Amino acid sequence: MALSSHHEKLASKAADFSSAPVPSPTTSVSPTPSDSRIAIRVPSETEVPSSKEVETVNAELATEAVEGTIVETANGERIYVEFVENDPRNPINFSRTRKWVITITTSTFICAAVAGSSSYALGWPSMTRDLHTTNFKATAGISTFTAGYAIVPLLISSISEEFGRHPIYVVTTIGFMFMHLGVALADHIRTVLIVRFFGGVFGSGSILAAGTIADLWDPHERGLPMAIFSFNAVAFTGLGPVFAGYVEQNPHLEWRWIQWIHLILCGVLALATILFSKETRSDVILSRLARKLRKETGDPRFRARVEDERASLRTRIYISVTRPFYFMFTEPAVASFSLWVGFAWGITFVLIESIAPVFKTLHNFSQGSTGLVFITFFIGSSFGMCTNIIQERLYAKHVGTHGPEARLYHAMFAAILFPIAMYIYAWCTFPDVPWIALAIGITLFIWATFIMFLTVFNYLAECYGPFASSALGGQALCRNAAAAGFPLFTQQMYSALTYHWANTMFANIATLMIPIPFVLYFYGPQIRARSKFASQVKHRYNLSNS
Template sequence: MDIGCDAFVLAAESMAEAEMAVSSHSDESGSMTEKETLPEAHQAGSTPHPVDHKSHLIGDNLPRDVAHTVKDVAQTDGSIKQYKVITFDNDDSADPKIWSKRKKWIVTLSISVVCFCPAFLSAVVTPGIAAVAVGLRVPAEVALLTVTLFVVGFGVGPLVFSPLMAKNIATLLACRAIDGIAFSVPLANVGGSLSDMWRPEERGVPMAAFSVAPFLGPVLGPVVGGFVVDNVSWRWLYWLQVILSGTIFIGLFFLVPETYAPTILKKRASKLRKSTGDATYVTAQEIDGRTFGERLRVTLLLPLRLLFTEPIVTFLALYAALLYGLLYMFFVSYPIVFTEHKRWSNSKTGLMFIPIAIGMLGGVSITPLINRHYLSMRAKIKGPVPPELRLVPMILSAPLIPVGMFVFAWTSYPHLSWAGPALAGLPLGFGFVILYNAFLN
């Protein structure tokens, strides 16, 4: 999962030092086509040229003179070549950070729905676990792997919907694992997309809208799944996944443009080279002299290095994993408490997840207040703002998790009212969202 906290960014900068900062997106700079090939350059040998040219034309209606900085770059043969490094102008409508608030929110909500989808699909099958065990003639513990392997796939990495045709448990489990791997992509990239669009002082509320999606999805999954299993069949849980994923994909295709600035600039530079015949229009990534192997080493190894050598990253990652594990634990414990002990139907048991959802929405509702408090503290600090300021809400929200767990444990006996374990979901849902939002920010 992507924990895009400022602490991670600052740690990455201090450890990479002379290396180019690694974005949360995949490196798409690549090599240019044969007609656009540039002489190999070494970034270490480059020196900025004092001239800075700017164009008053914005967007992708490209004139011959666009916003760029002239830079002298040392070549491998010792010569110096001058390049026009494409940049964004101050009022460039192609720059995601100056998009209108309306456009930013459309994109933010769209990609948040994309994150909601895999989280929802991971848990919507839980009411059908017993039916899967009966239908495919396997123990319930094996059927439970339909949830486990999907979630494991989040952390490991072509979307396969073959489970709906599965004739045996092996096919079902294999396809669920592949689904989880595929769905890890939006979960890992959405935080980076939000950072592309929103400045640090603006992103508190947008990040909250995103952070609630991975938690609200699995909570609402059993609510819907219970009614599907009771009224249709467990196989329709997988047809539902096809319908929902397909619909969201179509919406994503039309509503979400590219947000990664280097990719936008790269396309602009390519258009300029083709329209003007001037091969000196480039982006900073295209004159970066590092080899693909060096880029890959930084992209793949730096996150692991930070995970195991930076305590703040290590402990936040472990805590986030614990919270996510606790959330998914309820998908097993709720059926035991309500379906087995109280003899409720799957649909009625699914309704018991609603208090958790209400708590999560309550956490999102106070995010503007949290963001306002953060901005007030930030205004009092001169110089760099410590990323730990984003973690202040954890001080108050962290105790809500054990409180909710104890209430659930003490009131989950068969002879006690359903209200106790159900209401325990309120502090749990509230705490999950506030804590996760602090991690992401």
């Protein structure tokens, strides 16, 4: 198969690069005539022109514009611009204050995106009345949003490599803000559905926050920033409906003001992004420095290495679009985790759609009180944050002997908690069972989902190293596709099977998935050894028992 052989060839190229000795910036080396380099962020088949000798020259002698930057000249044909040690322009060397400001600003975008996706559901009663539409058509607004959110991530990583993360943040936050304006002013359900799709497109810019965290923090420092990112992604899926329920209940506000409030908040976010965020891709920063030098000196030899090492934008987009599918069908770890977290995320959006009718019909909740039920998302995510402290300690203790599988203790707990939560939710949907029992079931489910969400990011990132974006792209596509598809059959399913049996079916499927993290824990090293991609980064772990 052409696609398969193409990706396998790229994996082989990356293996050659990862095993090649890296020259010190203070020593001279003599590469062989066939010497080539593959950009580690985006492995490609683009070769760097060979050179007989690489020597380090003083940056001050090159130009004052890059004072403190190492410049390497390759046989007089290229002058490569690099960061010096502890260079303050290198994002990994930013001050902790700046790192946290950027991390919080970008992570807030995920809050706005997921809250915007879910709070929309609380406005259905007045929307269906004002737009003279059906509840099913209004429901489709969730699916069109998540569809847009699923598609664009296949492209956005390659675009960020070309133009940087910060311009994408600026464009997408502003675009996301205006999509709320479009929904607020809509006078037909078709307009709502179309604008919601583009809202998902612009909202998907928030997924770059995970990459920003990787740019800013060393691996041993990423635990807390990634936990905050995951917390925001799960908790704010529920916190959006908390305020939306009371807005919908007020006859002077209703569904349009849910959008107006989001518009105002997203405007503040867009302003904060412009003022406080900053470019964090080191290769993009070096490319800009090199362009600046070429312009100021008129010397075309000044280059960033990535300019010569990476493939064309068209090739990178092709790889970023096709490789996640390739990973999902050829990599057992990616396939199993994509199926698992995709199923959980689909059920999350089933809950978003079903909580209102369940609590209204069984316990006579008002629209505002129904919104308060979504606080369970915050509580469950908070439990996940707390238990992640234990996971981080176990990881630090066992990573030396278990490698990336030391990330899976938390996931094994979640695998058991997941079906238990669904069984509780299924068999507490009776009028004579206190509503708090349902709330407990939802809280436990969100606790499990948070753990799964966080584990997938951390485990796949460690397993696949430079190929992590493709591995995570595969699970993100599966997760968002499930979130788009599940709400389309929720109402029909509950009407046919009742709340008890429909949720029992979900619980049974979750039970069948319990072995997934256990299998990866015990057999992960063997599975990774057979992978043409994961096997290339196994040397990063000092394992004694594998």
